Amino acid sequence: xxxxxxxxxxxxxxxxxxxxxxxxxxxxxxxxxxxxxxxxxxxxxxxxxxxxxxxxxxxxxxxxxxxxxxxxxxxxxxxxxxxxxxxxxxxxxxxxxxxxxxxxxxxxxxxxxxxxxxxxxxxxxxxxxxxxxxxxxxxxxxxxxxxxxxxxxxxxxxxxxxxxxxxxxxxxxxxxxxxxxxxxxxxxxxxxxxxxxxxxxxxxxxxxxxxxxxxxxxxxxxxxxxxxxxxxxxxxxxxxxxxxxxxxxxxxxxxxxxxxxxxxxxxxxxxxxxxxxxxxxxxxxxxxxxxxxxxxxxxxxxxxxxxxxxxxxxxxxxxxxxxxxxxxxxxxxxxxxxxxxxxxxxxxxxxxxx
Amino acid sequence: xxxxxxxxxxxxxxxxxxxxxxxxxxxxxxxxxxxxxxxxxxxxxxxxxxxxxxxxxxxxxxxxxxxxxxxxxxxxxxxxxxxxxxxxxxxxxxxxxxxxxxxxxxxxxxxxxxxxxxxxxxxxxxxxxxxxxxxxxxxxxxxxxxxxxxxxxxxxxxxxxxxxxxxxxxxxxxxxxxxxxxxxxxxxxxxxxxxxxxxxxxxxxxxxxxxxxxxxxxxxxxxxxxxxxxxxxxxxxxxxxxxxxxxxxxxxxxxxxxxxxxxxxxxxxxxxxxxxxxxxxxxxxxxxxxxxxxxxxxxxxxxxxxxxxxxxxxxxxxxxxxxxxxxxx
Numbered sequence: 001x002x003x004x005x006x007x008x009x010x011x012x013x014x015x016x017x018x019x020x021x022x023x024x025x026x027x028x029x030x031x032x033x034x035x036x037x038x039x040x041x042x043x044x045x046x047x048x049x050x051x052x053x054x055x056x057x058x059x060x061x062x063x064x065x066x067x068x069x070x071x072x073x074x075x076x077x078x079x080x081x082x083x084x085x086x087x088x089x090x091x092x093x094x095x096x097x098x099x100x101x102x103x104x105x106x107x108x109x110x111x112x113x114x115x116x117x118x119x120x121x122x123x124x125x126x127x128x129x130x131x132x133x134x135x136x137x138x139x140x141x142x143x144x145x146x147x148x149x150x151x152x153x154x155x156x157x158x159x160x161x162x163x164x165x166x167x168x169x170x171x172x173x174x175x176x177x178x179x180x181x182x183x184x185x186x187x188x189x190x191x192x193x194x195x196x197x198x199x200x201x202x203x204x205x206x207x208x209x210x211x212x213x214x215x216x217x218x219x220x221x222x223x224x225x226x227x228x229x230x231x232x233x234x235x236x237x238x239x240x241x242x243x244x245x246x247x248x249x250x251x252x253x254x255x256x257x258x259x260x261x262x263x264x265x266x267x268x269x270x271x272x273x274x275x276x277x278x279x280x281x282x283x284x285x286x287x288x289x290x291x292x293x294x295x296x297x298x299x300x301x302x303x304x305x306x307x308x309x310x311x312x313x314x315x316x317x318x319x320x321x322x323x324x325x326x327x328x329x330x331x332x333x334x335x336x337x338x339x340x341x342x343x344x345x346x347x348x349x350x351x352x353x354x
Numbered sequence: 355x356x357x358x359x360x361x362x363x364x365x366x367x368x369x370x371x372x373x374x375x376x377x378x379x380x381x382x383x384x385x386x387x388x389x390x391x392x393x394x395x396x397x398x399x400x401x402x403x404x405x406x407x408x409x410x411x412x413x414x415x416x417x418x419x420x421x422x423x424x425x426x427x428x429x430x431x432x433x434x435x436x437x438x439x440x441x442x443x444x445x446x447x448x449x450x451x452x453x454x455x456x457x458x459x460x461x462x463x464x465x466x467x468x469x470x471x472x473x474x475x476x477x478x479x480x481x482x483x484x485x486x487x488x489x490x491x492x493x494x495x496x497x498x499x500x501x502x503x504x505x506x507x508x509x510x511x512x513x514x515x516x517x518x519x520x521x522x523x524x525x526x527x528x529x530x531x532x533x534x535x536x537x538x539x540x541x542x543x544x545x546x547x548x549x550x551x552x553x554x555x556x557x558x559x560x561x562x563x564x565x566x567x568x569x570x571x572x573x574x575x576x577x578x579x580x581x582x583x584x585x586x587x588x589x590x591x592x593x594x595x596x597x598x599x600x601x602x603x604x605x606x607x608x609x610x611x612x613x614x615x616x617x618x619x620x621x622x623x624x625x626x627x628x629x630x631x632x633x634x635x636x637x638x639x640x641x642x643x644x645x646x647x648x649x650x651x652x653x654x655x656x657x658x659x660x661x662x663x664x665x666x667x668x669x670x671x672x673x674x675x676x677x678x679x680x681x682x683x
Binding site: 040042049052136215229249273274275276279282286 | 379380382383386390393399401402403407410411413414415417418421422424425427428508509511512514515518523524573576577578579580582583613615616617618619620622624656657658659
């Protein structure tokens with residue numbers, strides 16, 4: 001909450017800063033409102049869906065029931081999490097509340113993080129949109145393979161690090177709302193870091209009238225909807241503000257001739273723009289003068305980490321874990337895409353005349 | 355006596371906070387759901403989203419409204435049960451004459467309010483469980499407003515999109531926005547390099563047997579981005595629809611279309627340069643027009659390939675019907 005409030009105060013200060021004198025003020029406000037509102041309403045149905053699924057999971061699925069389906073081998077469990085999006089496709093906005101409930105139900109943290117990071121990339125909708133966006137550029141297959149491949153590697157490596165960290169720090173890495181609950185306890189759960197646990201804990205698996213179940217689902221769903229939408233709104237506000245200050249043209253001008261700078265610039269763009277993973281390939285494809293490696297950085301990082309996701313993460317993870325995830329994802333995306341830049345002539349041999 | 359009073363006050367305040375929180379949850383969620391439905395009904399969604407999102411937003415709005423209604427009924431019943439419970443305890447106290455029994459059973463003093471208390475009580479009629487939970491919460495400190503307590507800032511944040519809707523914002527989509535307010539660089543102005551297929555005289559190269567192509571805007575700009583594909587289209591006759599933007603030279607103008615994949619945040623301006631043989635008159639900024647001319651490609655000052663259509667005469671420009679679909683011819 002404190003972080004969210006800090007962000008909103010920062011956003012307000014930025015909004016009040018007269019960076020666009022004269023006629024540009026109208027345009028800046030117009031662009032801000034349009035971008036802000038569009039991000040919120042685009043994500044809205046997915047957050048509702050995620051909240052309803054979260055409510056059903058909480059009410060219906062007994063504790064540890066899902067965890068029993070996951071293999072004991074950590075790496076295998078993480079790899080399964082990374083490809084779970086193929087079976088349960090969710091965009092990055094809807095995936096957070098679902099992931100939080102799965103965590104509470106005892107699914108390993110590494111598996112959940114792998115699903116959260118890779119799910120918005122490794123699903124058939126996003127794979128198709130990437131192919132369609134880059135198809136006319138003659139790079140459909142290459143971009144799909146690289147995006148999915150790098151997304152998988154980044155998610156698996158990050159999730160493995162997170163799982164190892166969990167072994168050391170345990171539930172202190174998670175907010176009480178996300179911390180896995182024991183299968184059955186009589187006494188209330190003590191939480192070390194001064195936050196309450198969710199009311200609906202321990203309800204699943206108990207026998208109760210259908211009306212009571214529906215009421216409980218609505219309680220959890222509305223709770224999660226509010227919890228996520230608030231931070232989505234703050235993230236959309238930050239994104240809409242930052243978008244007015246940071247454009248692809250700026251990236252191009254600043255980084256011309258420096259591939260590392262271009263990649264970093266496009267990574268910043270991904271964080272700033274907060275695009276849906278279904279749409280980002282079309283935007284990336286429109287940056288026709290940029291090297292594919294920079295577009296790849298944009299496409300791999302964006303679904304894993306942006307302003308709105310950062311604020312949503314605060315409802316699931318503690319600061320230590322957020323820092324781990326953000327650093328791991330960012331460093332890996334940078335290193336891998338820089339490697340792709342230098343290996344590009346071998347990946348796609350140049351056509352004479354271009 | 356003071357002990358009992360302090361505790362009763364704290365618990366009452368916690369309950370009040372709980373019900374206040376639930377009330378605002380229901381109201382704000384209901385308002386957001388209602389606005390989603392209204393945005394669909396009034397067509398406001400078309401300013402910010404592509405049509406494939408209209409139904410999901412409507413369904414999301416209906417779903418959240420239904421959830422809010424269910425929750426409202428549940429909270430109403432809970433409040434009724436609480437009131438009935440409170441009355442029965444009061445009756446019991448009066449009859450038995452031990453007015454401190456409830457407070458003493460907790461065994462400690464809570465002079466502070468705990469916002470989570472009411473929440474615990476929502477579990478149902480299991481009084482023992484509720485009270486035990488409330489005690490655990492007490493032991494944590496007072497940082498409980500985070501999630502289930504009364505945290506008005508969350509509702510204020512969530513109310514922003516609701517207020518924006520009732521203010522009628524955003525009033526227009528990108529395609530209706532006056533060109534004068536478009537960002538610098540959103541549309542490219544000059545050009546520095548022409549493709550090899552253009553003749554030195556400035557006249558567009560025309561194939562011996564040119565095809566006449568009904569061009570989709572997105573398709574043409576995609577082709578421009580891939581130099582190896584230019585040859586396929588250069589010299590053919592293209593027919594294209596877009597919005598008119600004059601350039602410095604009155605014989606040149608730009609046609610643009612806004613390509614939204616999902617929402618306005620991912621909107622990209624697609625552009626095609628039009629070269630006319632005579633000064634172009636009679637069209638205003640953002641007017642929709644058809645053009646018909648010879649296709650070629652040029653590089654602009656930022657090194658980006660853009661499509662160019664060279665008209666045979668100014669009669670090859672005519673007024674067109676607007677469309678929001680970037681894939682439409």
